[in-house]
Amino acid sequence: MTRELLEGNFAMAEASVRAGVEAYFGYPITPQTEVLEWMSHRMPELGRAFLQAESEVAAINMVYGAACTGARVMSSSSSPGVSLMMEGLSYIAGTELPVVLIDVVRGGPGLGNIAPSQGDYNQIVHGGGHGDYFPIVLAPASIQEAIDLTVLSFDLAEKYRAITVVMADGSIGQMMEPAELPPMQPVKTTRPDWAVAGAEGRERRVLTSIYLKPEEEEVTNYRLVERMFQIQANEIRYREYYLDDAEFVVIGFGTAGRVALSAVRSARAEGIHVGLFRPITLSPFPSTQIESLAKHTQAMLVVEMNTGQMLDDVRLAIKGQVPVEFYGRLGGMVPFPDEILDEIHRMVRGPLPPDGDPRKRWMLRFTPGRV
């Protein structure tokens, strides 16, 4: 297949189509509306289900219904819309249904803005809907990765009967890059043995998230956490750059990781032994890998487009073995390589305190609103 100049939102939508998605229910919200718009043209063209719902609340509940039939189904939204979907996502998780959600994160909280952000890490990775459940979260840093992870998300969702979120930020959604779409997969013709479709020639099936007896809910909750550990054992994904001889490690995901890579390359050109660790699965989180990196390095710098959300998962993983520093841009601001290069220089120069909150140190040297 050929590489073409593709826009992120379009690419994720068409990748879903190629992965055999059978139904799309969504609602317009910047910066992901192009997903809805492409699907409004493409899905009916292929005889598949498309509906612009009256709200994200309605959309996620349509997804919930369609998922009960075992069909491949998805929605897409952005931060405020995803907040509206949290109830539905909790119900979907409680009913143990495969669902794919594309979340193109924007500045917040509240109405915020339409600029790129990573401010929803905690909401998505640590499960924003109520209850004990564990979504799979994939973070692309390029259009190609967005395509590949979107295709993967349907397989993971089905394999584990879990919600899989492709969490991009506004830049990934809006930018255009050369990338390759996969060939068209046929739509599935079989259905799982838990799906509802009309009880023809068989016992009826009921799909619900109610377990009125706490002892039964406990069994369900336990099953979900067991499944989470299975996912953790099998599905962790990340990319490593220049880590073989790295004395310092920068950690960033998505666009922050991508910008950090430019800074790391510049630092390498200056002779600094620095590398980049870029998590691709945010849930399951590559804790073990980050912990073993800590054993061989002097310090780590976490770069995020938020106030330090993945930062806490990194700190938990390394258990204070090495100093951790933090650099964040907030509210829709995207860091530039030179900012991160300055941070790498600072980290290398030292001295770095072994503990304390890295955010406070960052705040002492950072001016918000700096363009």
Next chain:
Amino acid sequence: MDTIAPAQPAQTVYVRPSSLTDTPMHYCPGCTHGVAHRLIAEVMDEMEIREKTIGVAPVGCSVFAYNYFNCDFVEAAHGRAPAMATGIKRVLPDRIVFAYQGDGDLASIGMGEIMHAAGRGENITVIFINNAIYGMTGGQMAPTTLPGQKTTSSPNGRDVEQMGFPLHMSEVLAKMEGSGYIVRRSLHDPKNIRLAKKAIRMAFETQMRGLGFSMVELLSTCPTNWGMTPVEALGWLEEHMIPVYPLEDFKVSSALTGLKF
């Protein structure tokens, strides 16, 4: 035992529909949910659609409706049943999909979902149980609570100045071009129960024929939260609810003309 008259074989005159399971219902004595469930099940049997029907249960006293119907069922979040039914019908358009909802589920938290399902002319059937109160949570005011009616959250009676007037969902939804069959019936006496069954049949026929959104609003009792005996409750419904919620046909698709059950 010897008898003078010849023995005759026993004749079955009344039987549980096969679309109902053999499960004791948890509803209060005198609750009309049991009647509504049975009417739907009888219609499913008569139309022979049990094996291709998927039901959507609401949040409310009938949250466990799926324990009583012998067909595939899913459980919706509060108010979202029409959206869930839409998702199912859009991927399985040849199945019969119905949602069963109470007045809080449909007319309060679910107002957006029901309006748009009707607006889109979604080929689903909604059975709307209107008992003018929130049953499951212990008797609070509903959008359909009558002016002056006392509930646990309108202890001095519904004050229309503060809390507005009851909502007439059948009248409103009938105005949508996407609606194919919207009627209101009642479950307070045998005659009206028979008429209710006919309406439920017509609603499912509307769906079978792809004639748009169908709904049967069923005036129902809640003796427990109304603070009455079951018989008093039936009388209260007739005396107080019917004047506010007239039993009429609000929308009947012309393609249904001549259809009688």
